[in-house]
Amino acid sequence: MNFLPSIFVTVDVLLVRTVNGNREILLIERLKEPFKNCWALPGGFVDPGEDLEDAAKRELLEETSIHIKSLTQFKAYGKPGRDPRGHTVSIVFFGTVDETILAKAQDDAKSVQWFPQNDLPPLAFDHQLIIAEAIKNAL
Secondary structure, X not given: OOOOOOOEEEEEEEEEEEEOOEEEEEEEEEOOOOOOOOEEOOEEEOOOOOOHHHHHHHHHHHHHOOOOOOOEEEEEEOOOOOOOOOOEEEEEEEXXXXXXXXXXXXXXXXXXXXXXXXXXXXXXXXXXXXXXXXXXXXX
């Protein structure tokens, strides 16, 4: 009997910068469903044969035009129901950039914006939880 799993692997990027001593988090406004017009961490599906960190860097570049040399794997999230498209497991990566880095919305991002860590808009998926846990872990 052949069994094909119906679980999808995604990546999300929690990108942080510090401006005048205040930490900011980069979010995208989603262009497409699910959660169209909602704010979210940059990210997306891992391509077949693609390394997880490479996928995170690619998604960050495709959605925000930011190229980053390295990211740190933070945690995996896979609670059923976190994505209305089906069961997804997301590997979250963390990175920091200099305050001079410019972000420009591309691909399936309607817009991109830096938000103060303590003043985030409502977020899509379980991204509020991801950010809260990252802050708790002093990332």
